[in-house]
Amino acid sequence: MQTDSLSLTFSALGDPTRRAILQRLSEGEASVGELTEPFDISMPAISRHLKVLERAGLVMRTRNAQWRPVQLNAAPLAEVANWVERYRQHWQGAFDRMDDYLAELQKGDSDAKN
Amino acid sequence: MQTDSLSLTFSALGDPTRRAILQRLSEGEASVGELTEPFDISMPAISRHLKVLERAGLVMRTRNAQWRPVQLNAAPLAEVANWVERYRQHWQGAFDRMDDYLAELQKGDSDAKN
DNA sequence: CGGTTATGTAACAAATGCGTTAAATATGAA
């Protein structure tokens, strides 16, 4: 398995259950039990999803009596936003194709061999 | 395995080899052979990475004689940018902690039981 | 202390992921 931060983050986000957990946590911290309730899977399964999220740095855990409240930590998402941003020009449709086309034209102009 | 678009995209991005392929493709289309060269893994392995990227809609393939040039398709990244953007306020540091804190204070104020 | 509640860990099974090498396929060229 990969251990670099971006890979851990992307992989963690690749599961809809984990994304739903993050969404829930964006409204405030929650116990493992509360996080389990909306899903059809067992608490141990959720506990392991949380471990994946924790390893990616996306959640943090504290302790409060027999509860271990889970909090969102969105910091790694900044890295994701940053990574994806480099591709923005590529998905912004027709204008970019046009840009590419113009760039290609110009290249053709200045380099007669093409 | 998950089949929803976001999960496919995030999972595909969870591998550094695949991200490197996308980066290479952001400079223009390439053949499978060209994409294989920078890596220490076999062409079949790259071919399968490409299949993952294709399933996520991140690359498109055409045919040109015995070559099957691969092109970047960044459209799915718009969805990723969109998803992650909803969390921007959460990673933008101290101000948010302050917001949370103030919200908590207010909640405490208006609800004497807390 | 002894029971209840909340959560984590162990052990297991099934599925997936990712690499390899060898063989198949498709196109172009002699």
Add this chain to the structure above:
DNA sequence: TTCATATTTAACGCATTTGTTACATAACCG
């Protein structure tokens, strides 16, 4: 047709992921 080139598919091995159930921990509460 026959060979060479580019790529995919098949068959395999091995590690990881994800779920389950059963058991272990930890903290509170009477």
